Amino acid sequence: MQPVVMAYALYLAITVPLTVLVARTLSRHGKTFLEDVFQDEQALAHSVNQLLVVGFYLVSLGFVTLFLTSDDTVLDARDVFEMLSVKVGTVALVLGVMHVGNVLVFNGIRRKHLNHATARPVPVPPPYPGYPAPAPHPAP
Numbered sequence: 001m002q003p004v005v006m007a008y009a010l011y012l013a014i015t016v017p018l019t020v021l022v023a024r025t026l027s028r029h030g031k032t033f034l035e036d037v038f039q040d041e042q043a044l045a046h047s048v049n050q051l052l053v054v055g056f057y058l059v060s061l062g063f064v065t066l067f068l069t070s071d072d073t074v075l076d077a078r079d080v081f082e083m084l085s086v087k088v089g090t091v092a093l094v095l096g097v098m099h100v101g102n103v104l105v106f107n108g109i110r111r112k113h114l115n116h117a118t119a120r121p122v123p124v125p126p127p128y129p130g131y132p133a134p135a136p137h138p139a140p
Helices: 003-037 042-066 077-118
Strands: none
Touching: 003 042, 003 077, 042 077
């Protein structure tokens, strides 16, 4: 087997399980987070979680696949490891950035939901003692 083909096989053997591990971790912990946010709507929490995970898989595995090829000359084991270190390191950094992006999305969803849940109308103060209550204004 040619060294470059061995490098490609090792690259896929490392990056695909790494992608699956990160996606499962995001799914498991994201589900808990979203269930807390959407307390009364568990089905919505599950759906949002699944959509985010599918999007993560599509983008991550798409990047892994597009980043597979190389123009480097791979003649020996040293070249294989050097190529793998650059490729796997780049994939790990991209997965890390995507993970941070997912956390920011989760946080934005949580913040928006909490702001919406805590928004209450400002109560009208009671009239002063001895003064009559103001007349209600007709609706426009």
